[in-house]
Amino acid sequence: MDRLLTPGGGKSHLLLGNEAIVRGALEAGVAFATCYPGTPSSEVPDTLYRLRKESPEAVQYYFEYSTNEKVALECAAGAAVAGLRTLCTMKHVGVNVAADPLMTLAYTGVNAGMVLLTADDPSLFSSQNEQDNRFYARLSGLPMLEPSGPAELKQCTTYAFDLSEQLGVPVMLRTTTRVNHAREAVAFDKLGKVKTQAQFKKSPFQYVTVPAVSRQLHLKLLKVYDQAQTISEQSSLNFITGKGKLGIVAGGVAYNYVMDAVADLDAAKRVKVFKLGFSWPLPEKALVKFLKSVDKVLVVEELEPLVENALKALAQENKVKTQIAGKGPKLFSRAYEFNPRLVRDTMAGYFGLKYKATKPLKLDDLPALPNRPPNLCPGCPHRATFYAVKQVVGDTAIHPTDIGCYTLGLLPPISMADFVICMGSSVSSSGGFSRATKQKVVSFIGDSTFFHSGITGLVNAVHNNHDFTLVILDNGTTAMTGHQPHPGVETDKIGDPTTHIDLEGVVRGLGVQHVTVIKPFKVRAAIEAVKAAVDYKGVSVIISKELCPLFARRVAPKSRKPFAVNLDKCKGHLDCIKKVACPAMFVEDGKAKINPLQCIGCALCAQICPENAILPVKAEA
């Protein structure tokens, strides 16, 4: 059985931050969990899914991958209002999708512990923006906890359930990539008892948020805020270390950088650090006391100056003269994540402390290094679909695209991504592009993303008589974030007891008149289908259906039959390489070659080669 399901406590394990969240939730007796996956949060739901699949006898929680974050939060809300301990997880931009229910769920409150994970991504390792979701605590009025590493993360997750029950509202757990994707020793406590069955008690004047009700609920939420602030003032998650007249206020992973800097600067007797773990509501009294006890304060917070501005306001109200700084020239930036050296240098500069850092190497004499951008895998069906579309519309069409592996269509030589802002935007923005211009519009969306938020955009397009072609890249899974199931997945392939939703049926049901299903590796037929779809006046949809090869390897393994270039036939046009850039191909002596270890035999290049020089490798006799 997995170590995460160990019933007893005591032992420490090296856990990923996201695994620590799972253990923390299990120790709290979580009964219900929903999510939409997204980096850096994905291993939380993936672990819950895996544990349930591997050890159905040992887990008692219900878990689902929901269609999108709004759905996940609403589904979780039902369970939590009914009275089950509930976990709901998403990445930072997912909270935007879930923001609508979140704002008013804060009003109604919940009847059992409910924890909402927001996994932020400073420096945008795998995201379209680096928004600071600490704003959501302020916007919703809900409490927020911000642990610094996996060990604290487990502890905070368990505590968040208790806190939520104590206050009667959801609690937000805010992490960043460096907390989700760090590993450290995490000490286990006992698994919690799980209450798996609830009995909903009707109370429409609490849960039906018509204006007359909500006016009262808002006042109730403000009282909850005051109550939460009292708890924050006394919370052991907020504490002071070190002593001296130089002050630091820090939370999240930045606290770790600060503590390393204090050690490096040998400044434990000069620098006093206020660690902010219960970060909203702010423990204002404790912070004012801290401000009064030091001469100057540096606020070390990634992204926006939320704590810094709050401290400045508190200082003004309380007539505290202590100098407070955080963001600004020679101080911290509002962009990108921090690192230990940056924090140490900034602290040394602001406090006038000395440190002899190691010198960077002189690197201006290095040869030019070839870039290594991420790329579609060998045998990725998206590559074939992009190729077919390009044969029809060339470089002239506008290509709104969406969030998934196919966003990599941005890179040359494919270069077929013109606009993406969020999940689902490919479909809706296509209407705008096609109405505003005379250019052809061919947009791309993945199957999972289509179910997430493409459907409403397509309804809009059909209803309002827009004119564009939508290509749904149906690879049967949620590939980018690690092959999570979605409503369109063929459930028998993965042995899930969920119900398969037929993508083509949905598209036709939405009123799309021109729908074609293509197999992208049948290149000629695919091109013909694209031509017909692009010529159609109105909304046309192409469903390009082929399993993600990484997913297929797991669920429907086939023997791999690699191709090779016949070097006698190859005349070195290199169309195969220049047009699709498959990572299994390379050039040697002016001719194309195929790495047999990487080629999976999709045969796309064989159909592109004007000399028919690319053939399957004959099995050795």
Added chain:
Amino acid sequence: MKTQRIVNVGVGGQGNLLASNLLGQAALDAGLPVVVSEIHGMAQRGGVVESAVIIGQAKSPIVSDAEADIIVSFEPVETLRILNKAHKDTLIITNTRPLPPFTVAIGQAAYPDPQETVKILAKKVKRLVAFDGQSLAEQAKNPLSLNMVMLGALFAHGDLPVPVAAIKKMIKLNSKERFVEANLRAFDLGFKTAA
């Protein structure tokens, strides 16, 4: 105890995250304080993958520029690219077998001469261990065991506080049964050849 900051770098699919994870588990098994960090997601589609293992009292999960004590690189161009993390006393352990990115395949960029690369590295840092780790992985009869070869070289040169027995235990515990022997063989080949 001296803090050791180790950065592992490679290309998606080379098993760099597993190497860091195993080292982290071995350190914990040996009772040492350790933090590991990794990056998941989009970068893994054939892009550069970096992870870090910090053994000792430090709390930060990442390593800043010019602050790596050891860099273990699975690919020679990536060794050059990660030199911003090194200083003159950094120990660099690098595989010399190129894995050219597709930007080279489509003629957008040139791949620097691997022998030149080793010469450049030797001038930049005092301690360099450069060898064809991929051929050792092949010799171990698991071409995907480069990560084990590189771990072997790290244990031979890194002066780590982690005992070899601890990492071998983790390799055994975390390898699929049919790969255990090949992986241990790869570790030993890396340990001996690089020594």
